[in-house]
Amino acid sequence: MGSALELEAVSKRYAGHTAVASLSLAVPRGSIFGLLGPNGAGKSTTLRMILNIIARDEGRISVLGADPARDHAVLRRIGYLPEERGLYKKMKVIDVIIFFARLKGVPASEAKRRADAWLERMGLAEWRDKRVEALSKGMQQKVQFIATVLHEPELLILDEPHSGLDPVNQEVLRDTILDARRAGRTVVLSTHNMEEAEQLCEHVCIIAGGRKVLDGVLRDVKRRNRGNRYAVVFDEPTREAQDFMERNRLFARVEAKRERWEVELAPGAEPGELIRALTALQTPLARFERVEPSLREIFVHHVGAGSPAALRPEPAHV
Amino acid sequence: MSELLLVLKREFVERVRARSFVLGTIAFPVFLVAVTVLPYLFNRGGEERTVVVVDETPEKIGDRVAALLGAEPETEKENRYRVEHIAGPMDERLRAELDGRLLAEEIDGYLLLPSSLLSEGSATYRSRSVAGPLVIRDLRQAATRAVQAERLRQAGLEVASVAALLGGVSVENVRVTAAGTEGADAMSSFAAAYVMAMALYFIIAFYGMSVLRSVLEEKTSRIAEVLISSLRASHLLAGKILGAGSVALLQVALWIGALVLIIGQIDTVIPDFELPPGALDAVAVGPVVGITLVAFFVLGFFLYAALFAALGAAVTSEQEAQSFQMVLMVPLFVPMLFLLPLTTEPLGTAATVLGLIPFTSPIAMPMRMAASPLPPLQIAASLGLLALSVPLVAAVAGKIFRIGILATGRRPTIRELVMWLRMV
Numbered sequence: 001m002g003s004a005l006e007l008e009a010v011s012k013r014y015a016g017h018t019a020v021a022s023l024s025l026a027v028p029r030g031s032i033f034g035l036l037g038p039n040g041a042g043k044s045t046t047l048r049m050i051l052n053i054i055a056r057d058e059g060r061i062s063v064l065g066a067d068p069a070r071d072h073a074v075l076r077r078i079g080y081l082p083e084e085r086g087l088y089k090k091m092k093v094i095d096v097i098i099f100f101a102r103l104k105g106v107p108a109s110e111a112k113r114r115a116d117a118w119l120e121r122m123g124l125a126e127w128r129d130k131r132v133e134a135l136s137k138g139m140q141q142k143v144q145f146i147a148t149v150l151h152e153p154e155l156l157i158l159d160e161p162h163s164g165l166d167p168v169n170q171e172v173l174r175d176t177i178l179d180a181r182r183a184g185r186t187v188v189l190s191t192h193n194m195e196e197a198e199q200l201c202e203h204v205c206i207i208a209g210g211r212k213v214l215d216g217v218l219r220d221v222k223r224r225n226r227g228n229r230y231a232v233v234f235d236e237p238t239r240e241a242q243d244f245m246e247r248n249r250l251f252a253r254v255e256a257k258r259e260r261w262e263v264e265l266a267p268g269a270e271p272g273e274l275i276r277a278l279t280a281l282q283t284p285l286a287r288f289e290r291v292e293p294s295l296r297e298i299f300v301h302h303v304g305a306g307s308p309a310a311l312r313p314e315p316a317h318v
Numbered sequence: 319m320s321e322l323l324l325v326l327k328r329e330f331v332e333r334v335r336a337r338s339f340v341l342g343t344i345a346f347p348v349f350l351v352a353v354t355v356l357p358y359l360f361n362r363g364g365e366e367r368t369v370v371v372v373d374e375t376p377e378k379i380g381d382r383v384a385a386l387l388g389a390e391p392e393t394e395k396e397n398r399y400r401v402e403h404i405a406g407p408m409d410e411r412l413r414a415e416l417d418g419r420l421l422a423e424e425i426d427g428y429l430l431l432p433s434s435l436l437s438e439g440s441a442t443y444r445s446r447s448v449a450g451p452l453v454i455r456d457l458r459q460a461a462t463r464a465v466q467a468e469r470l471r472q473a474g475l476e477v478a479s480v481a482a483l484l485g486g487v488s489v490e491n492v493r494v495t496a497a498g499t500e501g502a503d504a505m506s507s508f509a510a511a512y513v514m515a516m517a518l519y520f521i522i523a524f525y526g527m528s529v530l531r532s533v534l535e536e537k538t539s540r541i542a543e544v545l546i547s548s549l550r551a552s553h554l555l556a557g558k559i560l561g562a563g564s565v566a567l568l569q570v571a572l573w574i575g576a577l578v579l580i581i582g583q584i585d586t587v588i589p590d591f592e593l594p595p596g597a598l599d600a601v602a603v604g605p606v607v608g609i610t611l612v613a614f615f616v617l618g619f620f621l622y623a624a625l626f627a628a629l630g631a632a633v634t635s636e637q638e639a640q641s642f643q644m645v646l647m648v649p650l651f652v653p654m655l656f657l658l659p660l661t662t663e664p665l666g667t668a669a670t671v672l673g674l675i676p677f678t679s680p681i682a683m684p685m686r687m688a689a690s691p692l693p694p695l696q697i698a699a700s701l702g703l704l705a706l707s708v709p710l711v712a713a714v715a716g717k718i719f720r721i722g723i724l725a726t727g728r729r730p731t732i733r734e735l736v737m738w739l740r741m742v
Contacts, residue, residue, distance in 0.1 A: 048543070051543075051547040052546075052547065053543055053546050053547050053724060054724065072550060075547055075548060076548070078547070080543070080544060080547045082540050082543040082544060084540040084543075085540070086538075086539025086540040086541045087539065087541065088332070088535070088539075088541065089535075089539075090332065090336070091328075091332060099324065099328055100544065100548070102324050103321055103324055103325075103545070103548045103549060104548060147544075148544075
């Protein structure tokens, strides 16, 4: 399928600090790609460089096969939802949506037809002819989302799309993102909400301090980061089972959750060793499985306090 | 290019739809009519007043005052007076009686001619409220003429022959133009230059600030990010300026249309309203002058609108914008300070220099042209300089706009602005 988006050693420096340092990544066509990172990691700067809103200092960017800095026409095939939302407050809802769609090359009548359909779908049909300023913040966000997708872009770039939405609207947004993927579009979203990313993204890239910490297919990322963690479940945890789980030299760490124990094996310990010991018990074993780390755990491990990314010294200022 | 047109259309439609446009379009002609017609309506006279003349003078000047005041007026616009003549002196009883009649609204007022009238030349008029200017004028005229006649009589002169000897001379002020002579007097071309300069000043300033606010809205709401990721900054800027400019032109056209309509209909609405002769001559311009004026307006608007747009992109809030836009408006206002030299000496040094500087010429040149025909070379040089500076200023403004509209945080310093100019 190839890549919808490719960054090669892209950097952006501001007076006094480096916002993005030699970042490379590739987003496969038709996937949902999560750009993750703490606040100030350089997520928005990266997205803005992709859209040619700000100029990069170094590196190569290819969007849908074109360099947006040279080939302006490619921007029409992108839909962009900026982190800080904003619409023309005095304009009518329908007019704002049509204006943005027409800027992206959708003919007027088609834009109107699609806008009505989307307003209906988002439950905003009765607000069609109201001024934007009359809408609640959540409704304005939905209107802006409609304006982002109305021209049916091949690539959707959503900067923190979930921030400021209530749970119901987060659900609506998730559905529309999944719909876009089903329709063969590529979605790049930035977020620091790891649960959201875990549910939506097939590919992730975690950045911190403007540098890439890790990236790849979410499944592989989890596999690479799972460590030596296993879950042990007994049908009826007996005294014997409890004693075994709580005093065992094989475990570096044990966490009990009712009949379920999560353990981290001590260095050098083998899972086979543990299985043999478990099956030798009188108490019947119900389940034994490897525990996949959550994206949040991986994230905190890599960019939290004491992590390799946090300990890395800041690059010298220019 | 089509994106530019979309921006232009949005700017145009949203402005024309706004309440302020409708109000402004109606308010200006209404204001003009109000300041020209209303004073006339309030002051038209033709009313009847009852006035008592109390005469204390030994010379019986009151007889003559009463006769002059009570005479049938020459036109219907003048007040008529019913005069009651009482021989003085004014004592407490008479005053109480007259005050009583005054308050009972039997009479409108009483004029006291004191015994010292001939020597001191002052009389008193008492009425319920401060009398209107027409009444005071009529009273003063009647009393003055009566006193003058008495003084002449005492000096042994005859009123009619003195009047003939003192007959005045009138000077007609005729403006010479290429098209031949015109009857317009200095006052009307001065007024025309003044009105035109004020109108240009306000339109450029008003729509310039409107561009500024619209840029600032896109900047603070971050709409700019979506726009810049959809079209070129230069197209966005051009669309915004052309959109606001076409609304300004539409408004001016509507104003001129309304004025033409009002002037055409004024005779039927107010039958005896007469414009001073030649009042419109200075405004009635030929096609060449008309096109030149439009060119100055359009180019001047572009020049300032680009600057206002750059300012809107550089500042971060309305408050900041307000203090800085005053700086931008100074060169626009300079020609207003030179109104007198520009209209009375339109070919003088000050007028010529102001007419050549691109930042003052859009206001100064129409003022000069209203006052006097100018050498075509001067007009061409002025227009040429202006036309050359518009793309230069627009290029600089465009760079500031491109970076500023996306910049966040605090306002840039002058040094950073210069850096921006080098960046793009």
